[in-house]
Structure formats: C-alpha cells, structure tokens
Amino acid sequence: MRHGFAHKCGYERSMKVFNIPYRLFMFALLTVSTCVACLFILIVNMPILNALEARGLHTQAEVLSISEPYMIFHRGNHSRIGWRQDMRYGYRTQAGDWIEDEKTLVKQNAKTVHVGRQFDLIYLPDRPHVHDSDLGNGYGGMGMVYALSVMSLFCAGMAALLARRLPQGWEGPKLWPPLSNLAGEL
Numbered sequence: 001m002r003h004g005f006a007h008k009c010g011y012e013r014s015m016k017v018f019n020i021p022y023r024l025f026m027f028a029l030l031t032v033s034t035c036v037a038c039l040f041i042l043i044v045n046m047p048i049l050n051a052l053e054a055r056g057l058h059t060q061a062e063v064l065s066i067s068e069p070y071m072i073f074h075r076g077n078h079s080r081i082g083w084r085q086d087m088r089y090g091y092r093t094q095a096g097d098w099i100e101d102e103k104t105l106v107k108q109n110a111k112t113v114h115v116g117r118q119f120d121l122i123y124l125p126d127r128p129h130v131h132d133s134d135l136g137n138g139y140g141g142m143g144m145v146y147a148l149s150v151m152s153l154f155c156a157g158m159a160a161l162l163a164r165r166l167p168q169g170w171e172g173p174k175l176w177p178p179l180s181n182l183a184g185e186l
Contacts, residue, residue: 027159052122066088091123
C-alpha cells in the first residue's frame with residue numbers, strides 16, 4: 001500500500017504527460033527518412049553519377065594545401081565527432097580552365113594526402129565543377145540505396161510490430177491527465 005504526498009496528489013500519474021508510443025513514432029520516422037534519402041539518391045545523385053560515367057573526362061588533380069587537424073563536434077548532415085582536415089585541390093579541364101575545390105577529410109584519410117600529391121578525377125565537360133575522384137565526393141550510389149532500403153524495411157517492420165502492440169481502442173496521442181482534470185485541481 002502506497003502512502004505519502006506523491007500518491008495523494010496524483011504525482012506519479014501526472015509524470016506521464018503524453019500517451020505517445022515513442023518507439024513506434026521513432027521507427028515510423030526512420031522509415032520515412034530512409035525512404036526520402038533513397039529517393040534523393042535516385043533523383044539527384046544517380047543522374048550525376050550516370051553522366052560522369054557516360055561522358056565524364058578524366059584528368060589529374062593536385063593537392064594544393066592541407067589544413068592543420070581540428071576537432072569537430074557537429075557538422076551538417078554528417079554529424080560526427082572527430083579530427084578533420086581540409087584539403088584544397090585543383091585541376092585543369094580540357095578547355096584549359098583551372099578549377100579549385102576543397103574537401104574535408106577524416107584525419108586518418110588525410111595521412112595519405114600531402115601537398116603536391118596527384119590523384120585521378122573525372123568531371124563533366126559542360127559543368128567542370130561537377131566531379132568525382134579517388135578521394136570521393138559524397139555522391140551516394142546504388143550501394144547506398146540498397147543499404148538504406150534494408151534499413152527502411154527493418155524500421156517499417158518494427159513500426160508495424162509496435163503498431164500491432166498498441167492497446168485496443170487507442171485513439172492517438174493526447175494529454176494525460178486531460179486538461180479538464182487539471183483545470184478542476186486549480
């Protein structure tokens with residue numbers, strides 16, 4: 001038998017503010033997110049990779065500079081903690097234009113890069129800023145679509161399993177206790 005202030009005031013019951021099945025919503029959100037990522041890769045990245053493969057021109061790029069290592073705690077879509085180095089590189093197109101770009105490398109990968117190092121690069125002749133190289137550029141291909149599809153199927157399965165485990169008659173998220181009960185206590 002429970003006694004005390006918390007039990008008399010209904011404090012234990014009011015600690016649950018929403019009756020939301022968080023795990024279900026998390027897996028449902030992950031399913032949608034991974035499906036959107038797959039669509040992005042198929043719609044945006046795959047045409048670029050196909051164009052590079054079909055009509056890309058090969059050239060040699062040269063590392064122009066490498067920054068000192070620095071620590072990051074958050075960086076855009078690829079949120080990670082760790083050491084990074086910025087590398088600036090340039091390449092000459094067949095038309096004679098000099099294109100420069102930069103890439104952030106994980107410190108372990110940057111150990112193999114030094115100023116003056118040359119590496120293979122492929123670019124589009126009509127858009128020379130669009131390129132891919134041995135060092136990669138971040139374009140996801142079909143391998144990433146396959147991996148995300150497996151993750152999406154797993155998350156969808158977990159969401160379906162958790163949805164089946166919802167109590168019968170569950171009417172969706174709502175405040176607990178209802179606002180009408182809170183108004184009566186005041």
